[in-house]
Amino acid sequence: MIIEIGHYALVLALATAVILSIVPVIGARRRDQAMMDVAPLGSIVLFALVTLSFGVLTYAHVVSDFSVKNVWENSHSLVPLIYKYSGVWGNHEGSMMLWLLILALFSAMVALFGRNLPDTLRANVLSVQAWISVAFILFILLTSNPFTRLDPAPAEGRDLNPVLQDIGLAIHPPLLYLGYVGFSVCFSFAVAALMEGRIDAAWARWVRPWTLAAWTFLTLGIAMGSYWAYYELGWGGWWFWDPVENASFMPWLAGTALLHSALVMEKREALKIWTVLLAILTFSLSLMGTFLVRSGVLTSVHAFASDPSRGVFILCILMIFIGGALSLFAFRAPLLSAGGLFAPVSREGALVLNNLILTVACGTVLTGTLYPLLLETLTGDKISVGPPFFNMTFGLLMIPLLLVVPFGPLLAWKRGDLLGVLQRLYVVAGLAFAAAVIFFYIEHGGPVLSVLGLAAGLFLIFGAIADLWYRAGIGKVAANVAWRRLSGLPRSAFGTALAHAGLGITVLGIVAVSTFATEHVLELKPGETTDAGGYTLHFDGMQPANGPNYKEDRGHFSIRRGGVEVADVWSAKRVYVAQQMPTTEAGIVTFGLSQLYVSLGDPTNDGGIVVRIWWKPFILCIWGGALVMSLGGFVSLSDRRLRVGAPRRKAKAVAAMEPAE
Numbered sequence: 046m047i048i049e050i051g052h053y054a055l056v057l058a059l060a061t062a063v064i065l066s067i068v069p070v071i072g073a074r075r076r077d078q079a080m081m082d083v084a085p086l087g088s089i090v091l092f093a094l095v096t097l098s099f100g101v102l103t104y105a106h107v108v109s110d111f112s113v114k115n116v117w118e119n120s121h122s123l124v125p126l127i128y129k130y131s132g133v134w135g136n137h138e139g140s141m142m143l144w145l146l147i148l149a150l151f152s153a154m155v156a157l158f159g160r161n162l163p164d165t166l167r168a169n170v171l172s173v174q175a176w177i178s179v180a181f182i183l184f185i186l187l188t189s190n191p192f193t194r195l196d197p198a199p200a201e202g203r204d205l206n207p208v209l210q211d212i213g214l215a216i217h218p219p220l221l222y223l224g225y226v227g228f229s230v231c232f233s234f235a236v237a238a239l240m241e242g243r244i245d246a247a248w249a250r251w252v253r254p255w256t257l258a259a260w261t262f263l264t265l266g267i268a269m270g271s272y273w274a275y276y277e278l279g280w281g282g283w284w285f286w287d288p289v290e291n292a293s294f295m296p297w298l299a300g301t302a303l304l305h306s307a308l309v310m311e312k313r314e315a316l317k318i319w320t321v322l323l324a325i326l327t328f329s330l331s332l333m334g335t336f337l338v339r340s341g342v343l344t345s346v347h348a349f350a351s352d353p354s355r356g357v358f359i360l361c362i363l364m365i366f367i368g369g370a371l372s373l374f375a376f377r378a379p380l381l382s383a384g385g386l387f388a389p390v391s392r393e394g395a396l397v398l399n400n401l402i403l404t405v406a407c408g409t410v411l412t413g414t415l416y417p418l419l420l421e422t423l424t425g426d427k428i429s430v431g432p433p434f435f436n437m438t439f440g441l442l443m444i445p446l447l448l449v450v451p452f453g454p455l456l457a458w459k460r461g462d463l464l465g466v467l468q469r470l471y472v473v474a475g476l477a478f479a480a481a482v483i484f485f486y487i488e489h490g491g492p493v494l495s496v497l498g499l500a501a502g503l504f505l506i507f508g509a510i511a512d513l514w515y516r517a518g519i520g521k522v523a524a525n526v527a528w529r530r531l532s533g534l535p536r537s538a539f540g541t542a543l544a545h546a547g548l549g550i551t552v553l554g555i556v557a558v559s560t561f562a563t564e565h566v567l568e569l570k571p572g573e574t575t576d577a578g579g580y581t582l583h584f585d586g587m588q589p590a591n592g593p594n595y596k597e598d599r600g601h602f603s604i605r606r607g608g609v610e611v612a613d614v615w616s617a618k619r620v621y622v623a624q625q626m627p628t629t630e631a632g633i634v635t636f637g638l639s640q641l642y643v644s645l646g647d648p649t650n651d652g653g654i655v656v657r658i659w660w661k662p663f664i665l666c667i668w669g670g671a672l673v674m675s676l677g678g679f680v681s682l683s684d685r686r687l688r689v690g691a692p693r694r695k696a697k698a699v700a701a702m703e704p705a706e
Contacts, residue, residue: 047101047104047105048101048105048110048112048113048192048194049192050097050101051097051098051099051100051101051102051105051192052098052190052192054094054095054097054098054101055094055095055098055182055185055186055192056186057094058091058094058095058098058149058178058182059179059182059183059186061087061090061091061094062091062175062178062179062182063175063179064083064087065083065084065087065088065091065171065172065175065178066172066175066176066178066179067172068080068083068084068087069081069083069084069087069168069169069171069172070168070169070172070240072084072168073164073165073168073169073172073241076165078164080168081164081165081167081168083168084156084167084168084171084172085156085157085159085167085171086156087171087175088149088152088153088155088156088171088174088175089153089156089157091149091152091153091175091178092149092150092152092153095145095146095149096146096149098142099133099142099143099145099146101192102115102133102139102142102191102192103130103133106119106120106129106130106132106133106139107126107129107130109121109122109129109202110198111195111198111199111200111201111202112194112195112196112198113191113192113193113194113195114193114194114195115136115138115139115191115192115193116202117195117198117199117202117203118136118202118203119132119135119136119139119202119203119204119205119206120132120202120203120204120205121201121202121203121204121205121594121623122201122202123593123594123622123623124204124205124210124593124594125210125593125594127212127215128205128209128210128215130215131205131209131214131215132205132209134218134219135205135206135209135214135218137189137339137355138185138189138190138191139191140218140222141181141184141185141189141191141339142185142191143218143219143222144181144222144225144226144335145178145181145182145185147219147222147223147226147227148174148177148178148181148226148229149178151174151226151227151229151230151255152171152174152175152178155167155170155171155174155230155233155255156171159251162251165241166234166237166238166241166243166248166251169233169236169237169240169241170230170233170234170237171233172237173232173233173236173237174229174230174233176366177229177233177366180362180365180366181362184355184358184359184362187358188354188355188358189355201623202623203623203624204594204621204622204623204624206624206626207595207619207621207624207626207628208277208278208628210594210621211273211277213269213270213272213273213276213277214273216269217266217269217270217273218266219266220262220263220265220266220269221262221263221266221267221269221270221293222266223258223259223262223263223266224259224260224261224262224263224264224265224266224267224293224296224297224300225259225263225266225293225296225331225334225335226259226331227255227258227259227262227263228256228259228263228296228300228324228327228328228331229328229331230252230255230259231252231255231256231259231303231324231327231328232324232325232327232328232329232366232370234248234251234252234255234324235252235321235324235325235370235374236325236370236373238321239321239373239374239377240373242377242380244317244321244381245314245317246310246311246312246313246314248310249307249308249310249311249320250311252307252320252324253304253307253308253311254682256300256303256304256307256324257304257678257681257682258678258682259300260297260300260301260304260678261675261678261679261682262675263293263296263297263300264297264671264674264675264678265671265672265675266293267293267294267297267671268668268671268672268675270290270293271283271284271290271667271668272668276631276633277628277630277631278629279628279629279630279631279644280644281564281631281642281644281657281659281661283558283664283667285432286413286431286432286435286436288337288414288418289334289337289338291410291411291413291414292330292333292334292337292338292414293334294410295330295333295334295407295410295411295414296327296328296330296331296334298403298404298406298407298410299323299326299327299330299403299404299407300327301403302323302399302400302403302404302407303320303323303324303327305396305399305400306319306320306323306396306400307320308396309393309396309397312393312458313385313387313393313458313459314385315385315386315387315393316393316397317381317382318378318381319400321374321378321381322374322378323400323404325367325370325371325374329363329366329367329370330407330411332359332362332363332366332367333363335359336356336359336360336363337414339355339356339359385459387458387459387460388459388460388461390456390460390461390462390463391456391457391458391459391460391461392453392454392456392457392458392461393458393459394456394461395449395452395453395456395461396453398445398449399446399449399450399453402442402443402445402446402449403446405442406439406442406443406446409435409438409439409442410435410439413430413434413435413438414430416428416430417429417430444501447501447502447504447505447548447552448501448504450505450508450545450548451470451473451504451505451507451508451509451511451512451545452466452470454512454541454542454545455469455470455511455512455515469511469515470508470511473504473507473508473511474500474504476503476507477500477501477503477504477506477507478496478500480499480500480503481496481497481499481500481503482496484499484557485499488557488560488561488662491560491561492560495556495559495560498552498555498556498559498560499553499556499557501549501552501556502549502550502551502552502553502554502555502556503549503553504549505545505546505548505549505552506546506549506550506553508545508549509541509542509543509545509546509549510542510546512538512541512542512545513531513534513538513539513542516530516531516534516538517530517531517534518530519531535684536680536681536683536684536685537680537681537684539677539680539681540677540678540679540680540681540682540684541677541681542677543673543674543676543677543680544673544674544677544678544681545677546673546677547670547671547672547673547674547675547676547677548670548674549670550666550669550670550673551666551667551669551670551671551674552670553663553666553670554638554663554664554665554666554667554668554669554670555667557662557663557664557666558661558662558663558664558667561662561663562659562660562661562662562664563577563578563659563660564657564658564659565577565656565657565658565659566646566655566656566657566658567655567656567658568649568653568654568655568656569584569653569654569656570584570651570652570653570654571584571585571586571587571652572584572585572586573653575656575658577641577658577659577660578639578641578660578662579606579660580604580605580606580611580636580641580660581604581605581606582602582603582604582641582643582658583602583603583604583605584600584601584602584656585600585601585602585603586600586601587599587600587601587654588601590617592619594621594622594623595619595620595621595622596619596620596622597617597618597619597620597630598617598618599615599616599617600615600616600617600632600643600645600654600656601613601614601615602614602615602616602632602643604634604641612634612636614632614633614634614641614643615632616629616630616631616632616643616644616645616656617629617630617632617645618630618645629644629645631643631644632644635665638662638663638664638665638666638669639660639661639662639663639664639665640661640664640665641658641659641660641661642658642659642660642661643656643657643658644656644657644658644659645657
């Protein structure tokens with residue numbers, strides 16, 4: 046009976062979303078306050094119904110109710126409790142429920158925290174959110190119902206995919222979806238503003254917190270997914286340019302551009318057309334990622350094995366929302382005023398250059414991701430676009446971006462002094478280059494060009510510090526005055542500095558790992574040793590072990606430096622009982638920011654085993670930098686100006702929509 050309640054709540058949610066998608070729009074058109082008031086109340090009711098439905102599905106997984114097909118296919122009575130929870134979204138149907146839950150959550154948050162929005166704008170935004178909800182509730186009910194019953198009920202489940210039985214997969218999808226789906230609010234604001242015909246600096250100020258929140262969670266989600274793939278799949282890499290990885294990376298690139306574009310629009314009322322277009326495209330890329338994962342067109346460890354008919358349904362959703370939004374944009378954009386003017390050398394100019402590079406890079410990734418699929422569809426030929434293409438094209442585009450980022454915060458709005466900024470940053474550049482040379486020397490050399498990559502990462506870090514340094518006047522005014530200036534800076538200034546420094550830390554980690562990492566593939570027998578990264582690994586032998594729902598053979602390695610044992614590590618070959626599926630559990634030891642990574646291969650006939658050993662210097666900088674970037678996002682969100690938002694516009698305010706000259 047409880048399962049049927051969950052299904053019924055989802056049907057009621059559909060009815061609520063249909064009402065919510067129609068009534069407030071009509072009310073906004075007629076300026077009918079009662080009809081517009083349906084929007085916030087309806088959004089909260091919709092969230093409550095979806096939460097109830099999701100909670101019932103979670104309950105079914107936790108109690109191992111195998112009469113529910115979704116539970117039977119993706120759970121097992123012996124699975125640890127945490128993986129029963131994560132198993133809810135570790136499959137197609139459950140992940141769509143999570144997608145819908147977060148969509149409803151954001152709608153409810155707009156309803157609760159958007160009280161300072163004009164009533165017509167809030168009604169239209171929540172209605173657009175409801176349009177998206179209707180589409181995905183229909184998709185779930187018609188093609189992906191998670192509440193389907195089995196009669197008779199099986200005695201045991203098939204088990205959750207073993208590679209998903211990991212704490213990383215309990216965290217990664219919710220974070221990723223908070224980013225993916227969070228951009229729906231930006232999309233709804235863009236469509237609502239185009240419908241209403243009013244786009245100005247206040248609109249940008251309302252949009253920016255939602256953009257920042259979605260960007261921050263997406264950053265965390267991508268970083269968590271990268272780290273999970275690194276340690277769980279046993280391949281030793283942190284990014285493969287897999288199409289599904291790209292599907293999450295493209296909204297991040299577009300969202301980064303949107304974040305900077307909204308800042309220019311808020312400060313200078315410039316880039317209106319560009320900001321609205323980016324808001325539409327960013328969520329469109331999120332929808333495209335949903336299509337790629339669930340359409341059956343990809344074979345990937347990240348992709349759900351789905352019926353192609355589901356892909357057709359999502360493709361229709363894509364065409365309706367993306368096509369409809371872009372058509373509305375094409376109709377309304379010529380009527381938008383150009384906005385404020387600025388010199389090429391200015392903070393606006395630097396942000397525009399930043400956006401151009403990011404969008405071109407996003408287009409490059411999109412081309413490399415979709416071209417093989419389109420070619421196979423049209424000609425039947427199969428080709429692979431892999432890391433060499435992406436590393437070359439994307440890497441070259443990032444070089445000018447990394448050089449420009451420290452300049453932006455130091456340039457003045459409207460018209461900047463490039464020579465003055467150069468005079469401020471030449472010391473920073475010199476320090477970065479000197480530190481890179483020292484780093485290169487300590488790591489015993491490598492490709493000489495790596496010094497430039499290291500210097501670029503350090504330039505970003507030192508440049509972020511220099512921004513705060515100069516704004517506080519350190520070295521030019523008394524210490525107490527400098528401290529007052531520094532502590533009086535808005536939190537968004539610290540958030541920006543953290544985000545830019547985090548990018549530099551990530552660049553530093555990428556260059557260090559790409560340049561100085563070592564890999565050894567060899568056969569080891571018990572008692573034998575090998576060297577890696579200045580450490581000696583002693584293979585002590587193999588031991589069998591049992592887990593709650595798996596059996597494994599574990600290899601133990603003692604790690605010595607200078608003859609003294611400093612650590613030990615276990616690496617395993619594991620077989621999950623229910624599916625008889627083997628996995629590799631890598632052994633990882635962390636030394637500072639570097640890691641020693643041990644992965645077991647196949648046993649040999651003479652009693653040995655093939656072992657792959659990587660030394661990964663400063664690899665934790667890659668994910669540590671992402672954490673620092675996300676921290677910057679949260680610090681900026683804590684800024685009162687972003688939390689409170691723009692005040693209500695006065696009735697006599699002039700609409701920003703006016704005929705173009």
